[in-house]
Amino acid sequence: xxxxYYLVQNMLPVSIPLLLVALGGMFTERSGVINIxxxxxxxxxxxxxxxxxxxxxxxGLPPYMVLLICMIVAxxxxxxxxxxLSFAAVTMKxxxxxxxxxxxxxxxxxxxxxxxxxxxxxGITTNVRYFIREVPVLSNIPVIGDLFFKNTYLTVLIGFLIxxxxxxxxxxxxxxxxxxxxxEHPHAADSVGINVSKMRYIGVTISGILGGIGGYFYSVGITxxxxxxxxxxxxxxxxxxxxxxxxxxxxxxxMFAALFxxxxxxxxxxxxxIPFLDNLNIPTDYYKMMPYVATIIVLAxxxxxxxxxxxxxIPFDKAQR
Amino acid sequence: xxxxxxxxxxxxEKKKINEIKGFSSFxxxxxxxxxxxxxxxxxxxxxxxxxxxAGFRYVLLGGLSRFGNVLYFATPILMTGLSxxxxxxxxxxxxxxxxxxxxxxxxxxxxAFMFNLPPSIxxxxxxxxxxxxGMLWGFIPGIFKSLLNVNEVITSIMTNYIGxxxxxxxxRSNEVMYIPSMTRTNYIPQHVQIRSLGIAGSNVNFGVIFxxxxxxxxxxxxxxxxFGYELKATGYNKHAAEYAGMNGKRNxxxxxxxxxxxxxxxxxxxxxxxxxxxxxxxTYEPINVIAVNGFNGIAVALLGNSHPIGTIFxxxxxxxIQRGGTLAxxxxxxxEIIDLVISxxxxxxxxxxxxxxxxxxxxxxxxxxxxxxxxxQPVEDIEHDIINKEAEK
Numbered sequence: 001x002x003x004x005y006y007l008v009q010n011m012l013p014v015s016i017p018l019l020l021v022a023l024g025g026m027f028t029e030r031s032g033v034i035n036i037x038x039x040x041x042x043x044x045x046x047x048x049x050x051x052x053x054x055x056x057x058x059x060g061l062p063p064y065m066v067l068l069i070c071m072i073v074a075x076x077x078x079x080x081x082x083x084x085l086s087f088a089a090v091t092m093k094x095x096x097x098x099x100x101x102x103x104x105x106x107x108x109x110x111x112x113x114x115x116x117x118x119x120x121x122x123g124i125t126t127n128v129r130y131f132i133r134e135v136p137v138l139s140n141i142p143v144i145g146d147l148f149f150k151n152t153y154l155t156v157l158i159g160f161l162i163x164x165x166x167x168x169x170x171x172x173x174x175x176x177x178x179x180x181x182x183x184e185h186p187h188a189a190d191s192v193g194i195n196v197s198k199m200r201y202i203g204v205t206i207s208g209i210l211g212g213i214g215g216y217f218y219s220v221g222i223t224x225x226x227x228x229x230x231x232x233x234x235x236x237x238x239x240x241x242x243x244x245x246x247x248x249x250x251x252x253x254x255m256f257a258a259l260f261x262x263x264x265x266x267x268x269x270x271x272x273x274i275p276f277l278d279n280l281n282i283p284t285d286y287y288k289m290m291p292y293v294a295t296i297i298v299l300a301x302x303x304x305x306x307x308x309x310x311x312x313x314i315p316f317d318k319a320q321r
Numbered sequence: 322x323x324x325x326x327x328x329x330x331x332x333x334e335k336k337k338i339n340e341i342k343g344f345s346s347f348x349x350x351x352x353x354x355x356x357x358x359x360x361x362x363x364x365x366x367x368x369x370x371x372x373x374x375a376g377f378r379y380v381l382l383g384g385l386s387r388f389g390n391v392l393y394f395a396t397p398i399l400m401t402g403l404s405x406x407x408x409x410x411x412x413x414x415x416x417x418x419x420x421x422x423x424x425x426x427x428x429x430x431x432x433a434f435m436f437n438l439p440p441s442i443x444x445x446x447x448x449x450x451x452x453x454x455g456m457l458w459g460f461i462p463g464i465f466k467s468l469l470n471v472n473e474v475i476t477s478i479m480t481n482y483i484g485x486x487x488x489x490x491x492x493r494s495n496e497v498m499y500i501p502s503m504t505r506t507n508y509i510p511q512h513v514q515i516r517s518l519g520i521a522g523s524n525v526n527f528g529v530i531f532x533x534x535x536x537x538x539x540x541x542x543x544x545x546x547x548f549g550y551e552l553k554a555t556g557y558n559k560h561a562a563e564y565a566g567m568n569g570k571r572n573x574x575x576x577x578x579x580x581x582x583x584x585x586x587x588x589x590x591x592x593x594x595x596x597x598x599x600x601x602x603x604t605y606e607p608i609n610v611i612a613v614n615g616f617n618g619i620a621v622a623l624l625g626n627s628h629p630i631g632t633i634f635x636x637x638x639x640x641x642i643q644r645g646g647t648l649a650x651x652x653x654x655x656x657e658i659i660d661l662v663i664s665x666x667x668x669x670x671x672x673x674x675x676x677x678x679x680x681x682x683x684x685x686x687x688x689x690x691x692x693x694x695x696x697x698q699p700v701e702d703i704e705h706d707i708i709n710k711e712a713e714k
Binding site for chain 2: 099
């Protein structure tokens with residue numbers, strides 16, 4: 001039982017960045033823009049958040065306040081960084097995959113450059129204690145208290161809140177309907193007076209916000225509030241894309257996909273703690289490969305009935321029929 | 322006589338348009354480079370205004386003094402660049418060059434350490450083994466794309482990670498290759514190394530000559546063979562190519578396998594090269610980091626407009642400013658500034674191509690208009706022309 005508690009407690013903080021970034025990817029793709037640059041966006045958010053935390057960590061603010069403030073900073077940084085994509089993809093009608101690749105290369109170089117020049121290290125190290133040993137009251141509930149309210153981070157709660165908001169926005173608002181229309185059939189949307197370019201700008205900006213927050217939550221929940229340019233976010237931006245495809249561009253399915261991938265990753269890093277798997281004596285690298293292998297298999301299985309937005313990746317040209 | 326002149330002027334005009342197209346793809350690459358370098362200069366100014374000019378001079382001119390090493394470092398990125406460019410021609414984005422490159426390195430290393438071959442052919446076998454490794458890793462996204470229609474971008478990103486973990490694991494578990502106390506593999510024996518070109522003060526070797534030859538062969542394949550024509554046709558319009566009876570599925574797999582082979586060769590050239598720069602070749606360090614050279618290949622391919630010969634020059638250029646970037650550390654700047662410049666160049670080359678085609682389209686249209694004006698002949702004249710031509714025959 002303890003092993004299960006341990007796995008769930010560790011899985012949740014890992015799943016949140018995947019969930020948020022995949023949701024961000026969902027918003028852009030639903031508006032018709034492919035965002036390969038999510039890895040870079042995550043790094044932008046993580047770096048801005050960690051940098052801000054580094055500067056205010058001595059001011060005596062409680063950790064949850066630091067988290068909330070830095071979350072906003074990360075969101076802004078991600079949104080600004082994502083404008084590189086929206087400008088190129090929407091206004092300039094450039095190849096979105098290439099632009100995304102450039103964004104992914106830009107951030108690690110930027111982080112290494114800034115950290116080496118101003119901090120004399122490869123990244124930013126903070127000492128804010130985000131970790132919550134147990135939530136008062138709630139952790140006393142049997143089973144559920146152990147699963148969700150012990151050894152956790154505030155990010156888990158915020159992540160699920162954002163999931164609920166995203167679902168409502170996408171399915172229950174006028175804006176969500178319009179956004180989806182732009183990704184499925186932009187010309188039809190255009191013909192009823194929806195500004196496709198504007199919707200795509202908003203879609204990319206939302207992915208920037210969620211990507212930035214996701215990146216900061218990665219640094220909070222997985223690397224203890226630190227971030228460095230060499231390891232970055234370990235491919236989480238790409239994994240999030242896979243999570244999004246596995247989740248068929250639908251928020252709730254994305255959540256389950258994120259939990260699945262987070263479970264695989266947590267398993268890979270906790271082999272020594274699980275006697276049954278430890279006894280098999282398989283090198284841990286095998287388990288580290290698992291999420292990526294699983295991604296390929298999952299994509300192969302779901303490709304036949306993929307529900308990808310029809311117009312994704314195609315620049316909108318009013319004159320084209 | 323008159324109609325002959327007319328014909329001449331027509332062919333001349335056609336040539337002019339072609340020239341303008343080639344010219345504008347060159348100018349768009351140049352534009353991306355200039356913007357990228359300017360951005361780098363601004364970052365330098367912001368970071369440390371006093372040394373910015375000196376640092377920027379190192380970036381621009383530093384490579385000149387070490388041209389042998391420019392060639393040495395250009396070899397692997399030329400190969401990955403060719404790999405990305407070749408797939409681009411088919412309309413595929415081979416972002417998996419890193420994984421294929423790493424696989425190529427591993428296969429070459431394995432042959433270098435584990436096989437016992439006569440010294441005269443050992444290094445050639447090692448290079449070919451690297452090619453096979455890359456092919457294997459290019460085959461995976463290829464087959465998933467062609468049979469199951471899985472987007473090659475995501476699968477090849479995943480194969481990057483799988484390849485990296487797999488190679489690190491295989492190397493760490495191999496007692497002959499791996500030295501735990503050094504956390505890296507042994508240095509490969511001298512007879513497996515690629516022969517040096519023997520230019521003093523540099524590490525340039527035969528790898529660069531092989532790479533340039535391969536680029537030329539690729540150019541011939543793309544321009545002169547049916548296979549190359551089919552690839553380009555599929556890249557321009559997949560449905561039209563299929564309608565014309567070209568086997569798209571087979572071509573996708575073949576393209577990815579060849580792209581993988583090129584990256585794998587890049588890995589082999591990199592690891593088998595003799596060098597005096599510690600850790601830059603001859604040994605592999607399993608530290609769970611994805612090979613950067615694969616991503617630099619994307620920049621090389623884009624800058625070279627996916628043209629094999631253009632790729633040679635863009636690889637030289639990228640390697641050149643990288644050397645300059647390392648020299649800029651003499652005045653306090655970090656070499657990462659070049660990675661930043663390269664990413665900015667990729668970013669702008671993504672829409673510089675659009676701009677140039679718009680520019681090219683503008684020129685073509687204007688020329689056409691002028692041509693239309695001059696070409697409006699009365700019907701009788703044309704009839705006259707035809708009669709004249711037949712008479713000439």
